[in-house]
Amino acid sequence: MTRIWLVVGVKEKYIASCSWGKDSTAMILMLIEKKYPLDEVIFYDTGMEFKAVYDVRDKIIPVLEENNIKYTELKPENPFWIDMLIREKKKRTGEIVYGDGYCGGTCRWHTFKKQAICNKYTKDSIVYVGIASDETKRLQKLDYNKIAPLSEWNMSEKDCLDYCYKHDITWEEDGVDLYSILDRVSCWSCRNKNLKELKNMYLYLPKYWKMLKGLQSRIDEPMKGEGKSVFELEERFKREVENENKK
Structure with missing residues (x-):
């Protein structure tokens, strides 16, 4: 009806x-x-x-x-x-x-x-x-x-x-279903993305990750707070991947 x-x-x-x-x-x-x-x-x-x-x-x-x-x-x-x-x-x-x-x-x-x-x-x-x-x-x-x-x-x-x-x-995007790696398909630059989503962007969406680094290079404030700039998160994600591969 x-x-x-x-x-x-x-x-x-x-x-x-x-x-x-x-x-x-x-x-x-x-x-x-x-x-x-x-x-x-x-x-x-x-x-x-x-x-x-x-x-x-x-x-x-x-x-x-x-x-x-x-x-x-x-x-x-x-x-x-x-x-x-x-x-x-x-x-x-x-x-x-x-x-x-x-x-x-x-x-x-x-x-x-x-x-x-x-x-x-x-x-x-x-x-x-x-x-x-x-x-x-x-x-x-x-x-x-x-x-x-x-x-x-x-x-x-x-x-x-x-x-x-x-x-x-x-x-x-690039053969990846965004809803399988992101909780919400919002603006790619949104600060509300959690660390799991950001890690998945680093792993599966390198084009957008590169753009996030470009933004961070022009913004003094870390994207996710103290110690969690995009560059710092990249180093963190690299270490996590290396540790996961050792298991």
Whole structure:
């Protein structure tokens, strides 16, 4: 049965917010499959996504076109790397510094910019968001005009990934399934990646690891805190691999 939500004070325009990760991609395909109202799909492009994310986007856009669904990409005012490395800032002390550094943890400077741009674009619409049924904390924080259909359909994160695989949608780079080595396929430069994910990037995604080293060479603060710069982590991972090979 097709369910239509009516939100008081909001025009009946239905927009799906998509990152082209497993959850939001599964949500969009299921919205179409279940014939839910869907006028537009939006994607906020940081410019720092894995290539596999853009590949999935390019695979789904024709499906949107076939169903007369508008597709829109939103972008930051400045390229991500400009704000990260170059933009001039004046500290309270009067000192001039350049760039906001890594995004993640307690310093989510770009996350807030992304939210502001997306919220401004969708403020007069009903917004589908790809939050799975087992993401309870995120479900509790939904804004008044946001709907999480995956939760209603009882689709967990694993269910969403399985659904995408079943529909021949994969996130593959250099023969590696990203979801087999990463907990989340977020921006490749995200500071929130844990050490297991970073080690897997070092082992299986050398191109991105090289780019992480390039960023670290221009950012004074270690990516994962004191003693855990990308360069220090590389030495650590090398030792771990050597020890594993001795067993």
